[in-house]
Amino acid sequence: MASALGRTMFSWLTAWSILVAFVSLNVQRAAAADNTRWIQYTGNDGTVWLDDDRRPSLYTQDYGDCQGDSLINVTRFDAAYYKDNMTVLFHLEGHSALTNESLMLYIGVYAYGESRFNLTFNPCVANINSLCPINSSIPINANGIIPVAPSDVANIPSIALTIPDFEGMAVLRIFANSTESQIACFSAVVTNGASFSHPSAVASVLGVFAVIALISSIATSIYGQNVPEMRTHYAHSVSMLVVFAVYHHIFFTGGLSMNWPSVLVAFWSNYAWSAGIIYNRNMQNTINQFIGSNRGNISMIGAAPNGENAVGLGGGYQITQIYKRATSATLESYGGVLKRQAAEPTNTTSGTAQFSWYGRPVLPGLPLPGNYSGFAGTLAELNIPASNAFMTGLFWYLIFVACLLGSLILLKWSIEALAACHIVKTTRLGYFRKHWLWFAGAAVLRTCYIAFFMMMFLTMFQFTLGGAHGVKALAAVILSLFLVIMLAISALAIWYRTKSEPLPEILDQASQGSEGSEKTGNSAWYKISFKKAPENPDARPKTTWWRKHLPNLGSGRVHPHDDENYTIKFGWLASRFRRSKWWFFSVWLIYELVRAAFYGGAAGHALVQVFGLLAWEIIAFVTVLFMRPFESNRLNLIMVYFLGFSKVATVALASAFDARFRLDRIITTVIGVVIIVIQGILTICLFIAIVLGAISSYMSITRYSETIKPRSWFKPRTRYFSHIDYKATDRPKPPPPPPPPEPERPKEPYFAVSSVRRELKIEDEDPENQIPEVSMSPRASADMEKHFNRSRTTSMLSRTSMSNLPYGARPHRSSWSTRDFQSLDLDQGLNPMHARMSTESIRDAPSRNRAASLRGQSRTGTPIGDVADTPNGSEAPAIRRGHRRSTSTPLGPKRNSSTVAEEKEHDPDNIPSEP
Numbered sequence: 001m002a003s004a005l006g007r008t009m010f011s012w013l014t015a016w017s018i019l020v021a022f023v024s025l026n027v028q029r030a031a032a033a034d035n036t037r038w039i040q041y042t043g044n045d046g047t048v049w050l051d052d053d054r055r056p057s058l059y060t061q062d063y064g065d066c067q068g069d070s071l072i073n074v075t076r077f078d079a080a081y082y083k084d085n086m087t088v089l090f091h092l093e094g095h096s097a098l099t100n101e102s103l104m105l106y107i108g109v110y111a112y113g114e115s116r117f118n119l120t121f122n123p124c125v126a127n128i129n130s131l132c133p134i135n136s137s138i139p140i141n142a143n144g145i146i147p148v149a150p151s152d153v154a155n156i157p158s159i160a161l162t163i164p165d166f167e168g169m170a171v172l173r174i175f176a177n178s179t180e181s182q183i184a185c186f187s188a189v190v191t192n193g194a195s196f197s198h199p200s201a202v203a204s205v206l207g208v209f210a211v212i213a214l215i216s217s218i219a220t221s222i223y224g225q226n227v228p229e230m231r232t233h234y235a236h237s238v239s240m241l242v243v244f245a246v247y248h249h250i251f252f253t254g255g256l257s258m259n260w261p262s263v264l265v266a267f268w269s270n271y272a273w274s275a276g277i278i279y280n281r282n283m284q285n286t287i288n289q290f291i292g293s294n295r296g297n298i299s300m301i302g303a304a305p306n307g308e309n310a311v312g313l314g315g316g317y318q319i320t321q322i323y324k325r326a327t328s329a330t331l332e333s334y335g336g337v338l339k340r341q342a343a344e345p346t347n348t349t350s351g352t353a354q355f356s357w358y359g360r361p362v363l364p365g366l367p368l369p370g371n372y373s374g375f376a377g378t379l380a381e382l383n384i385p386a387s388n389a390f391m392t393g394l395f396w397y398l399i400f401v402a403c404l405l406g407s408l409i410l411l412k413w414s415i416e417a418l419a420a421c422h423i424v425k426t427t428r429l430g431y432f433r434k435h436w437l438w439f440a441g442a443a444v445l446r447t448c449y450i451a452f453f454m455m456m457f458l459t460m461f462q463f464t465l466g467g468a469h470g471v472k473a474l475a476a477v478i479l480s481l482f483l484v485i486m487l488a489i490s491a492l493a494i495w496y497r498t499k500s501e502p503l504p505e506i507l508d509q510a511s512q513g514s515e516g517s518e519k520t521g522n523s524a525w526y527k528i529s530f531k532k533a534p535e536n537p538d539a540r541p542k543t544t545w546w547r548k549h550l551p552n553l554g555s556g557r558v559h560p561h562d563d564e565n566y567t568i569k570f571g572w573l574a575s576r577f578r579r580s581k582w583w584f585f586s587v588w589l590i591y592e593l594v595r596a597a598f599y600g601g602a603a604g605h606a607l608v609q610v611f612g613l614l615a616w617e618i619i620a621f622v623t624v625l626f627m628r629p630f631e632s633n634r635l636n637l638i639m640v641y642f643l644g645f646s647k648v649a650t651v652a653l654a655s656a657f658d659a660r661f662r663l664d665r666i667i668t669t670v671i672g673v674v675i676i677v678i679q680g681i682l683t684i685c686l687f688i689a690i691v692l693g694a695i696s697s698y699m700s701i702t703r704y705s706e707t708i709k710p711r712s713w714f715k716p717r718t719r720y721f722s723h724i725d726y727k728a729t730d731r732p733k734p735p736p737p738p739p740p741p742e743p744e745r746p747k748e749p750y751f752a753v754s755s756v757r758r759e760l761k762i763e764d765e766d767p768e769n770q771i772p773e774v775s776m777s778p779r780a781s782a783d784m785e786k787h788f789n790r791s792r793t794t795s796m797l798s799r800t801s802m803s804n805l806p807y808g809a810r811p812h813r814s815s816w817s818t819r820d821f822q823s824l825d826l827d828q829g830l831n832p833m834h835a836r837m838s839t840e841s842i843r844d845a846p847s848r849n850r851a852a853s854l855r856g857q858s859r860t861g862t863p864i865g866d867v868a869d870t871p872n873g874s875e876a877p878a879i880r881r882g883h884r885r886s887t888s889t890p891l892g893p894k895r896n897s898s899t900v901a902e903e904k905e906h907d908p909d910n911i912p913s914e915p
Contacts, residue, residue, distance in 0.1 A: 055193055056080035056089070057161045058109075060170050061359035063188035064306040064368045066313050070184040072096040072140070072174060077186050078358045079107065079170050081117075081153070083161065088119075091143040091358075092172070095136070102133045102177040106322055109156075109190065110314045111168040112665035116155040119146070120322055164194040165262040167665060169370035171314045173322075180319055187313060188359060189369035196676070197266035197381060203273050206247065206683075210274075213238040213690045216697035218411075222432035222439065223701045227564040230431070231575045232728050233700040235631040238693030239576055242639050244450050246686050247274035249643060250679045252457060253650055254378030255599040256613075257301045257606040258657035261665070261672035265372045267679075269381045275454050276396035277389065279382050287391045288364075295365040295387035296465035300604045301374035302659060303367040303386075310368060373659070375461065375603065390462040390475055393454060401447055405440055412436045428704065435568065442572040448486060449573070449585070453592040455482050460600030483593075490586040493570040497560060497583075561728070577629045579730035584629035591620050610655045617647045631727050634689045646682045650675055696720060 038049045059080035076093035090107065102124070109117040124132035128142040160166050168190030176183045220237040224230035251271040254260065272278065297305075304310050362369060365385030367376050376386040384392055415433060418424045432439060459479040462471060560566045560574055560582050567575060573585040598613040621644035630636045653671050656663055699717045702708050708717055726733075 050084060054082075057083040058156075058166070058168065058190055058192055059358075060188035060190055062362050062369045063186050063359055064362040064366070065185070066171065066187045066304075066310040066368055067182065067185035068308045070186075071098055071176075072134075072184040074140075074172075074184070074186050075361070076358070077172055077188060079109075079172075079188070081109075081148075081156075086148055086150070086153075088146045088148055089144070090146070092140060093142075094140040096134055096140065097136050098134050098183075099136055100133050101183075103131050104175040104177055104322065105131075106173040106175065106317070108171045108173075108314055108317075109168065110171070111156065111160055111166070111190070112669070114155075114665075115315060116168075117153060161192050162194060163192070164196050165266045166190065166192045166194070167262040167370070167669065169314060173317060175319070175322065180323060182317075182319075185310070185313070187310075187368050187370060195266050196263055197269045199270055199272070199382075202270035206271065207273065209687055209690050210240075210243055210247075212694050213243050214240060216690075216694045220697050220700050223428055224431065225427060227431070227567050227571075228562055231561055231567055231571060232724055233697075233703070234571075235576045236634075236693075236724050236727075237632075237697045237700070238690050239630075239635055239639075240446070241450050241576075242635055242643075243686065243690070244274055245639065246643055246682060247271050248454055249647055249650075250683070251275050251277075251378075252454070252599060253654065253675075255375045255457060255461065255603070256609050256651075256654055257374045257604050258610070258654055259302060259659045259668075260372040260377055260657060261669045262370075262372055263669055264672040264675060265378050265381045267676050268378055272382055276393035276400075277379065277382060277384060278392070278396055279384055283392065283395060284363075284384065284388060287388045290391070291387055291468045291471055294466075294468045295385060296467040298365070298367060298374070298376040298386050298465070301376060301386075301465070302604070302606070303373045303376040304371045306362050306364070306366055306368050313368070386461075386465055387467050387471075390458040391471065393458045394474075394478060397447075397451055397455070401444060404443055404447065408436070408440050408443060438568060445489070446572045448482065449589075452482060452486055452589060453596050455479070456593060456596030457600040460596060461603055464600060464603040486589055489570075490573070490589055493573050494583055494586060496566065496570065497557070576631060576635065578631045579728070581627055581629040584627065587629075606658045606660075610651060610658070614648070614651045614655070617644075617651055620644070621648055631730070633727075634692060638686055638689050642682050642685050646678050649678055 038051060060078045063074075063077045065074075072094055073096065074092065074094035076091060079088065079090040081088050103122075105121055105123060107119045108115060122132075123142065126144065128144070130138050130140050131142055134140070160168070170188045170190050172184075172186045172188075173182055174184040175181060216237050217234070217240055220234045221230065224233065251268050251274060254265065254268050299305055299308075304313070359369075362380075363383060363385060365387050366380050366383070367373070369380075371377055372380070374386075375389070379386055379389055412433070415424065415429055419426050419429070419433070426433070455478060459475040459482075462475040466472075558566075559579055560570070561579055574582040577584045594616055595613065598609055598616065602609045602612065624640050624644060628636045628640055630639060653675055656671055657668055699708065699713070699720055702717070703721065708714055
């Protein structure tokens with residue numbers, strides 16, 4: 001009853017919430033419709049009504065001062081192009097110390113490095129009273145709408161209105177008529193509103209996947225009953241090192257001193273949070289107070305600083321051309337300037353309208369808008385000056401470490417509460433409950449290991465950029481701490497391997513040879529390091545410098561993965577690597593240190609950065625490809641193959657962005673899109689690996705349960721456990737077993753005669769057995785041979801010729817049995833009755849009539865040959881030489897072989913004779 005009432009109340013509350021949200025949305029839309037101001041436009045397609053506060057096709061955003069000694073201080077500058085009614089809107093506000101000066105204004109729009117639109121006009125002709133002439137007592141407030149013709153904007157391609165991160169720039173130059181010189185310059189970035197930069201959405205998705213990976217990693221590291229088993233499952237979970245290695249690779253690519261396309265800078269801004277580059281106004285104000293006015297020199301990394309004179313901005317200008325055009329073409333050719341009426345502002349400045357899509361002045365220390373050179377241009381997308389990058393990253397790193405420690409403490413007491421309520425089993429989380437302080441310390445050291453490249457790069461970049469002495473001193477301290485602590489711990493972890501307990505069999509060998517070790521005075525590990533004993537027991541083994549001064553990291557001691565003591569102290573470094581590559585963490589530190597030196601230490605030297613880094617990345621990629629250090633196949637796939645390829649390809653493609661190559665900006669944009677595709681695929685592959693890692697971690701924490709939900713995962717879980725047990729051995733996969741052999745077929749009897757040679761016998765010497773030699777012609781000989789082969793083939797098919805005697809030879813046999821003649825008659829096709837009578841008559845008749853009887857039988861049946869007298873008085877059938885055996889149909893009904901065999905079995909005379 002209570003549950004039904006609860007469901008009913010929940011349904012009513014849900015419906016009521018939906019109704020309230022719908023009503024409030026309609027109210028907001030109605031209020032917005034009431035405040036909307038519509039304008040009428042008549043064109044080729046007729047009269048249309050347009051929202052006055054609509055988003056323009058192209059418009060300016062943040063702006064900066066491109067002349068350090070400008071005589072006019074501009075507080076607002078924006079311009080917009082509306083394609084729907086073919087108008088250009090501009091707005092200018094500010095003040096000046098000039099008392100009375102006539103001016104000339106020049107507005108130029110540049111897209112992808114080329115001039116697309118420009119306009120020169122006299123403010124007096126355009127009815128801009130605050131600038132005609134300029135007076136210090138009158139604030140500058142100029143705004144208007146300029147109608148343009150299709151020919152005026154023909155240079156602006158249609159794709160510029162839809163392509164993400166349109167790379168454009170609007171430059172306003174103000175000239176004094178008295179001196180015909182430039183007295184002010186302001187630059188603003190031009191965009192169409194489409195961008196790859198969506199930190200609130202994309203960065204949130206990246207963060208969610210990182211949290212999933214963190215939870216999966218922690219779950220496998222704290223769950224289990226013994227350390228080696230926990231390490232095995234931990235090695236196959238998602239590594240936070242891999243996750244942040246991918247994120248840092250993508251974002252810190254912008255640290256190269258290249259002239260980046262706008263699409264890349266916008267895409268990289270989604271990954272900035274992983275490097276601690278997160279904009280917060282209060283934090284930036286605090287850092288600005290600490291830094292002061294000394295912000296370093298960003299021009300040394302290729303960026304154009306805000307507030308300094310940029311003579312060649314937008315291709316420069318020619319003062320004679322500007323005044324020549326101003327006298328020949330005025331705003332009257334554009335139809336004059338229409339006064340823009342003030343709409344309802346979202347926020348106001350000096351009492352005039354301020355729309356939501358307008359920009360603001362850039363912060364101090366940022367480059368000019370539209371300039372994306374070097375790491376300063378990458379940070380400008382986030383409104384963070386390059387001078388504040390190190391402090392910003394350090395503060396957010398410390399905040400992350402504090403949050404991680406707080407989460408572990410909260411996790412520990414949550415487990416204690418659940419254990420007190422008997423909700424969780426204490427035996428499976430007992431190790432974490434007992435050593436949770438070790439886990440907290442390992443978590444902090446692990447974050448230092450993951451952030452090693454980030455902090456090395458930011459500190460080295462701060463030294464290269466310069467700036468306040470306090471910031472550089474803090475950067476030196478952080479650099480020393482990270483470098484010394486991480487390298488020292490790495491060396492300690494390798495050295496501590498030599499202090500592991502020897503294997504039991506090694507201890508037995510050492511105890512047997514303890515007397516020899518006492519005589520020589522060598523240490524135990526030194527004696528154990530020799531696997532093969534010398535042939536001469538009295539001779540001492542040869543030792544090299546490496547054996548004397550370097551510890552033996554090979555066999556002879558308990559492996560770090562099997563050593564509980566080692567795993568507790570250094571498992572956060574070595575537990576994810578293979579048994580044969582457990583020391584790879586030290587190699588990775590050296591690799592990241594060299595990368596950071598190229599990125600941060602060589603900043604400002606673009607070619608040295610890109611080509612040196614390319615060579616280093618290729619060497620590292622090939623080396624790691626052969627090593628495949630991780631125990632998990634997923635981590636090897638992401639870290640070795642995908643990440644290694646992405647690093648090499650990105651640096652190789654980025655080499656084309658050097659300003660000295662003067663590559664067309666459209667081509668650079670295409671290359672930038674290719675880099676985005678490569679890094680985007682890498683991110684997607686990482687997401688897939690994180691999801692699979694979360695599933696495998698779930699299987700790992702259910703290893704003590706006989707079932708798993710869903711039940712269809714039971715067989716995959718069994719295969720997964722077999723896989724990790726096999727991978728823990730670090731042995732090559734055995735070849736698949738050979739297919740079972742086919743059963744042997746029974747061998748059939750066969751007989752083949754390749755050659756026949758007859759030896760002379762005693763009876764051949766009788767005169768009547770002499771065969772006269774007959775000479776034959778070659779043709780007759782061939783015919784005879786052909787006839788002989790055919791006759792011999794036929795005789796081989798007869799059971800009577802199953803003998804090793806050649807054709808026509810006389811068998812020499814002591815006696816003949818009844819069975820022999822019966823078998824002979826059956827093979828010749830005789831009737832069984834006739835065959836039995838024939839054999840009986842032959843057996844009972846005198847020997848002198850046996851030949852005649854056989855000769856008569858052969859006339860009534862199938863010819864069986866002649867009877868020849870043997871030397872011992874017995875007779876045997878003999879086939880005439882050259883006689884072809886008859887193939888006539890036998891007498892009597894036709895019977896199959898089974899019938900004949902059955903008759904022979906029931907024949908009383910079918911008794912085998914004695915040999």
